[in-house]
Amino acid sequence: MEELKMNCHSGSKVIVSCYVNGVTPLEEDLNRLVMSMQSTGADIIKLVINATNITEISRIFHLLSHCQVPLIAYSIGERGLISQILCPKFGGFLVYGSMEGNSVPGLPTLENLRQAYKVEDIDEDTKVFGLISKPVGHSKGPLLHNPTFRRVKYNAIYVPMFVDDLKDFFSVYSSPEFEFAGFSVGFPYKEAVVEFCDEVHPLAKAIGAVNTIIRRSSDGKWVGYNTDREASITAIEDALKHRGCTNGETSFDSPLAGKQFVLAGAGGAGRALAVGAKSRGARVVIFDIDFERAKTLAHEVSGEARPFEEVFNFHPEKGAILANATPLGMHPNTDRIPVAEVTLQDYRLVFDSVYTPRKTRLLKDAEAAGAIIVSGVEMFLRQAIGQLNLFTGKEAPEEFMRDIILAKF
Numbered sequence: 453m454e455e456l457k458m459n460c461h462s463g464s465k466v467i468v469s470c471y472v473n474g475v476t477p478l479e480e481d482l483n484r485l486v487m488s489m490q491s492t493g494a495d496i497i498k499l500v501i502n503a504t505n506i507t508e509i510s511r512i513f514h515l516l517s518h519c520q521v522p523l524i525a526y527s528i529g530e531r532g533l534i535s536q537i538l539c540p541k542f543g544g545f546l547v548y549g550s551m552e553g554n555s556v557p558g559l560p561t562l563e564n565l566r567q568a569y570k571v572e573d574i575d576e577d578t579k580v581f582g583l584i585s586k587p588v589g590h591s592k593g594p595l596l597h598n599p600t601f602r603r604v605k606y607n608a609i610y611v612p613m614f615v616d617d618l619k620d621f622f623s624v625y626s627s628p629e630f631e632f633a634g635f636s637v638g639f640p641y642k643e644a645v646v647e648f649c650d651e652v653h654p655l656a657k658a659i660g661a662v663n664t665i666i667r668r669s670s671d672g673k674w675v676g677y678n679t680d681r682e683a684s685i686t687a688i689e690d691a692l693k694h695r696g697c698t699n700g701e702t703s704f705d706s707p708l709a710g711k712q713f714v715l716a717g718a719g720g721a722g723r724a725l726a727v728g729a730k731s732r733g734a735r736v737v738i739f740d741i742d743f744e745r746a747k748t749l750a751h752e753v754s755g756e757a758r759p760f761e762e763v764f765n766f767h768p769e770k771g772a773i774l775a776n777a778t779p780l781g782m783h784p785n786t787d788r789i790p791v792a793e794v795t796l797q798d799y800r801l802v803f804d805s806v807y808t809p810r811k812t813r814l815l816k817d818a819e820a821a822g823a824i825i826v827s828g829v830e831m832f833l834r835q836a837i838g839q840l841n842l843f844t845g846k847e848a849p850e851e852f853m854r855d856i857i858l859a860k861f
């Protein structure tokens with residue numbers, strides 16, 4: 453850092469700039485650093501860090517909202533993205549965006565900041581929602597939730613949050629100082645996050661997984677919900693009904709009733725599918741690389757657990773349903789499938805909870821084998837509709853959201 457003498461007669465402003473490479477200083481040290489930068493007499497302070505944990509960004513938010521001098525402060529990198537997007541909420545002086553096609557490593561493009569996040573519209577009243585996940589960059593949530601907030605005239609923003617440790621995250625960001633209003637919860641945290649909720653809706657409790665959290669405005673408590681169960685099961689049911697697969701005359705019966713439902717993956721998404729399938733009267737068979745985990749879930753849904761090695765030559769009953777709830781096949785490892793290709797011809801319908809790409813290799817192979825296929829995009833859309841209702845308390849514009857999905861995915 454250099455001492456700067458300002459020329460009071462020139463119109464030029466002076467910025468003092470500091471890049472902290474390595475561990476982000478603790479709050480007091482960071483304050484001291486900013487004070488020493490301030491003492492240079494520069495007009496504007498620019499501080500850049502390289503956060504190794506999203507919790508370090510709380511110090512940037514704190515500085516932005518308390519600094520008396522115009523301050524530019526952000527972190528580069530995936531864990532730092534929220535500092536760049538949310539800077540206007542906390543009073544930052546400038547938002548940086550890099551040039552499309554010539555981007556600066558660790559900085560979002562200006563186009564992305566404007567198109568997906570409309571940073572120019574963010575103000576101190578903007579409510580902040582985020583997706584807690586690891587990885588998080590693949591999510592299409594921001595492309596869907598942000599335009600929908602604008603559509604229903606709700607002053608809110610939805611940002612990707614790359615979280616390494618849930619306990620650290622909640623211990624820092626539960627503070628009312630940051631005013632976070634709620635979260636989506638993605639892989640691999642849907643089960644673990646339950647213990648960080650102050651209350652859990654009975655449906656989510658029965659599933660043992662939460663994918664939506666709201667801060668209740670009356671008392672500031674975190675309340676957990678699950679919108680995955682109905683999203684995935686209704687997507688499968690609707691596809692079956694659409695192809696004329698009903699269960700006799702009774703329209704109340706789910707087309708899943710009595711069917712064998714083969715599930716790969718007993719994590720958070722798998723739990724929603726297993727509990728949902730069971731609620732519709734299906735008989736659930738579960739595979740997971742962690743056999744104990746498969747057994748626990750099978751026990752809860754009165755189903756059957758099988759060792760993962762068997763999945764590759766497991767032949768289901770005729771007309772069975774296959775659901776993939778593992779991340780296998782997700783971008784960038786798109787060539788992977790969770791079962792043996794030759795067994796796909798036995799399934800009536802194959803569902804994949806992976807939604808990037810829209811048509812995974814599993815779905816392509818299943819379609820070629822003659823099965824009805826249901827993309828994870830359908831589940832993604834439906835769970836997001838449920839979330840939007842909870843986030844805003846308004847009715848989600850379903851057609852509008854579906855159009856975005858059709859246009860952008």
Ligand SMILES: O=C1C[C@@](O)(C(=O)O)C[C@@H](O)[C@@H]1O
Pocket residue numbers: 583585590591592593636637638639663664680721832835
């Ligand atoms: O499974 C998913 C997908 C998701 O994690 C995402 O990638 O945006 C968001 C979650 O709410 C949802 O349950």
